[in-house]
Amino acid sequence: MKKRIFKVTDMSCTNCAMKLESLEDVLDGVKQINASYHKLEMIVEYDESRLTDEQIIAAAKKKGYTAILVE
Amino acid sequence: MSSKERKSSIDPVVIVTLGLVLLAIAFVLIALRPNVPTINADSGTWSQLVVAFITGITTGGLSCLAVQGGLLASSLAHQVELDYVEHAGLNKKARQKTSVHTNSAFPIFLFLTAKIIAYTLLGALLGWLGSYLTLSPVTRAILVIAIGIFMIGNALRMFNAHPVFRYFSVEPPKFITRYIRRTAKGTDTFTPIFLGALTIFIPCGITQAMMATALGAGSIVMGAALMFAFTLGTSPVFFLVAYLTTELGAHLEKFFMRFVAIVVLILGFYTLNGGLNLLGSPFSFQNLTRNVFPSTNEPTIAADVTQSSLATDELVLNVENHGYSPSTLKAPAGKDLKLNLVTKGTYSCALTFIIPDLNFYQMLPPFGTVQVDIPAQQKGSTLFFTCSMGMYTGEIVFE
DSSP: OEEEEEEOTTOOSHHHHHHHHGGGGTSTTEEEEEEETTTTEEEEEEOTTTOOHHHHHHHHHHTTOOOEEOO | OOHHHHTTSOOHHHHHHHHHHHHHHHHHHHHHOSSOOOOOTTSOHHHHHHHHHHHIIIIIHHHHHHHHHHHHHHHHHHHHHHHHHHHHHSOHHHHHHOOOOOOOHHHHHHHHHHHHHHHHHHHHHHHHHGGGGOOOHHHHHHHHHHHHHHHHHHHHHHTTOOGGGGGGSOOOOHHHHHHHHHHHTTOOOHHHHHHHHHGGGSOOHHHHHHHHHHHHHOSHHHHHHHHHHHHHHHHHHHHHHHHHHHHHHGGGGGGHHHHHHHHHHHHHHHHHHHHHHHHTOTTSHHHHHHHHSOOOOOOOOOTTSOGGGOOTTEEEEEEETTEEESSEEEEOTTSOEEEEEEEESOOSGGGEEEEGGGTEEEEOOSEEEEEEEEOOOOTTOEEEEEETTSOSEEEEEEO
């Protein structure tokens, strides 16, 4: 399992965090997503053999957010 | 939110219809009982519930809206913000075809449902506990001030004034968001539910009167039923005012987000000001401006308190539906005084009379005179008084 932190600066409310966390339901290989509007970040725990950072970024984009990999 | 997800929420038309039906029921009830009776502990159960409902739909609705409207606006602001963001997320062509449509009916419905449930539970608790849960004026003032600050912070967050204001937005625990997401399909349900339930901590004067009745009922079922009937009565007024306001606002489109933020900001300052009044602070708007624009009202003597019946150390304050008259009382310093509070068909929140500095709080009867002992005060000092909502205020100046 791999843990990555993404900066998502275009979140505008707590519901945005909930929307990003809903990626758990659509992305195969995700164990858990913790998004925070307060910190404007999203922590994704996932199985690197089934998912890539790019796929996460693309899925966030589809939801209307720009995720930038931090670490 | 996708169109598929949107379909999962209740159709606004259904909600509006429900609100109108409730309104119609109220009108029928009022029509059947042209003389709205006062709450009488000896009346039958049904009669008490009808009175509670009528009180809610008449005076209670608007009175509570003045106090709790801010919380409702905060929960709606969140939905409006969400709708606006979604609209902005559409491509240019789609944006031109559609206007921002606020899905405000659903959060209002959630807010009011949570409010009804919370008050019903509170009624049950009050019926059981008696008067143990009555909040002191100071506790209520601190609570109102905290809510005012929360609203102002939220408005500034919407203005993107500073990153720190993001913390004024309630971020619910993850286990709750997961549960909500899976049950409500991403609809933001937590905020209106939370804020609706929070209204039990900021009851308006009329609500407090009803809470007192629930206390007197002395039974869990009757306490719950009374508060349920009353809160249900306030709901159509809340619903219609809030829904029409947001729907009209939706046409502003471009400036709507700012518009909502400004409204929340104004309501935040209004709430904060109410809290300052409850604390007896000289820095509330009314207490600051009273010195700039002194009242021209001459002290009036109520019809049922004659001049000859008054001693020199007695003051008279008329407690009216729209406030206290006169708003400034002059009194001699250095001697104990008696303040006669005169009500004559008063049913507004002015009935809940508070002198914060004396920690004095009393619910007045709609008719009659209540005498309050005022201990000797220093020359040049001022005692502020207010209603329980911090809306109607006045002062006693000691000379």
